[in-house]
Amino acid sequence: MADMTDGEEREGMDMGGGRGMDADVLRLRPHHLLCIPRYVGEGYGEDFNRAMARARDFMEAGGMVELVRGEDDICCSCPHAPPHTPGGRYGSGSAEICSTGWVSRLDDLVLRLLALEYGLVERGDVLLSRSRARVPTVKEVCVGCPWLELCLQVEKGWAEG
Ligand code: SF4
Numbered sequence: 001m002a003d004m005t006d007g008e009e010r011e012g013m014d015m016g017g018g019r020g021m022d023a024d025v026l027r028l029r030p031h032h033l034l035c036i037p038r039y040v041g042e043g044y045g046e047d048f049n050r051a052m053a054r055a056r057d058f059m060e061a062g063g064m065v066e067l068v069r070g071e072d073d074i075c076c077s078c079p080h081a082p083p084h085t086p087g088g089r090y091g092s093g094s095a096e097i098c099s100t101g102w103v104s105r106l107d108d109l110v111l112r113l114l115a116l117e118y119g120l121v122e123r124g125d126v127l128l129s130r131s132r133a134r135v136p137t138v139k140e141v142c143v144g145c146p147w148l149e150l151c152l153q154v155e156k157g158w159a160e161g
Pocket residue numbers: 031034035036038138142145146147148149151
């Protein structure tokens with residue numbers, strides 16, 4: 001996939017912390033391409049939830065996204081205390097599951113499933129459509145995630161229209 005900017009003016013994204021207030025490109029780790037379409041307001045805390053909602057709105061509006069390794073512009077709002085990713089960009093904490101390598105392996109798997117690569121810059125709405133089309137369910141993909149049951153409930157809602 002190429003960078004498909006179409007010349008439209010787009011608002012910068014206020015992440016409310018982390019790396020400044022007006023990023024033009026949202027830095028996103030790949031597995032969040034599965035989480036964002038299934039996000040219904042539940043998360044690791046208020047700041048994290050706000051970051052998820054902002055990322056979703058920004059992407060749905062066609063904001064540009066860069067796929068990155070490790071902590072991204074959502075992780076920086078995670079309230080969990082150390083251990084955090086060694087050398088992490090923000091020095092913020094990570095949920096326990098994020099310090100085990102499980103999340104990084106999930107990131108790599110999602111890239112393969114979506115046929116994408118780290119470093120890609122693409123419109124958020126294009127990436128979300130691709131995610132929904134290529135991974136209609138996370139049932140077999142996200143085994144081990146504490147939010148899996150909730151995400152499967154969201155998918156059930158999709159199926160029921
Ligand atoms: S199960 Fe976990 S990793 Fe998978 S989409 Fe849901 S929140 Fe994201």
